[in-house]
Every structure is written in structure tokens, then in C-alpha cells.
Amino acid sequence: GAVVSQHPSWVICKSGTSVKIECRSLDFQATTMFWYRQFPKQSLMLMATSNEGSKATYEQGVEKDKFLINHASLTLSTLTVTSAHPEDSSFYICSARRSGVQETQYFGPGTRLLVL
């Protein structure tokens, strides 16, 4: 199989704090991981593409200084929401593409963030 995990599954934090979300590929190596944001009853919006060992590529309109992405190994990418505000509350989902296999992405279960 191809399993992707996310941690934590949900988090509540105070406004102004930073939150780190981890995305791990458990049984395969992932050269590329993707971070998405999903608002209630809406589709997924790609935030950034994370490549192992290099800087992430951010989509237009996504603040790179606010959403810090680190892809330090072939099985782990992290998304840090810095100085979180209530409008950052959302469902964050990561996906991972198996190294050498371009046609599919495997999604994590998502992390629900609530900023008070």
C-alpha cells in the first residue's frame, strides 16, 4: 500500500501562535509532497509543492513567510502556520508522490486547524 499520515489530526490554538503540521509517507519514499487547504464544502486548493532537499514552490497568493514548508527527508514534510489568525482556520491536507512514480498522489487524512 501507500500510506500517508498527518499529525496532529486536529489542533486548536490561540491567535498569534505558530502551529506545525507533519506529513509522513509511511511505506514509501516521496520526492515530492503537496500541501492543500480545504474550506468547508469546497474543493482543495493547492498551496505549495514541496521537493525534498530544496525550497518549496508556492502557488500564487500563498504567503511563503506565513506558511513555512520544510521537506527535510524523503518521508517527511512539515507545514508551519506562523502567527496564526482565525482566518487560517481550515482543513489542511498533504499528499505525497512516490519517487519514480509520477501518475498518482496519495493523500493524508488531513489536519483540522482552529485558531481562536
Next chain:
Amino acid sequence: GEDVEQSLFLSVREGDSSVINCTYTDSSSTYLYWYKQEPGAGLQLLTYIFSNMDMKQDQRLTVLLNKKDKHLSLRIADTQTGDSAIYFCAERKTSYDKVIFGPGTSLSVIP
């Protein structure tokens, strides 16, 4: 534009077939996907089709691709209550290394 379009809602009776339709934008897209999302969960890849194929069948799922009209459909045979979920159509554009998702179709199965 970049929009992948889907109808937002579909309701079927248990045991009937469901057909979820999607139109995509890029005729050169290489891969087209169907994902399923249950409430509060991530996305589960159901199936995908390569753009040089017309049809792909996998158990109860049949994907039809009309490349000329840029139309993709997912047929679920013998729909069960456990099939109730949101189904996302997505295309992988060749010009960018990213996958564009449609808005999702909420499938409700009536017992």
C-alpha cells in the same frame, strides 16, 4: 481558465447506478483522477485514467473519457449507502507539475 467542473449534488437509490460527470480544461492533460472524500477525512484515490484511454473498469467503477469533449465520467454500479461521499474529479496538467481539482460532487444514496 483552470476550472474543472462538476455538478455539485447527485442523489440515487441504493442498488441503482450512479454517474458522476466532469469536464476538464486541458486537452493535453496526461492523467485524470477520481477521488472519494468521506466527512472529515482525507482523499482516497479511487481510480485514474491515462489520457490515451477511452475507458477503464475496476470492479463496480467504470471511467469513461471523451477526450474530444474533455468530458470524464465515473459510473458506480449497484450503489451502496457506503458510497455516500464527495467525489472529486481532477486533472494533471502537463504544463505544470500539479493536479487541479473540481469542486466535488456530493453523492447521497437513499436506502
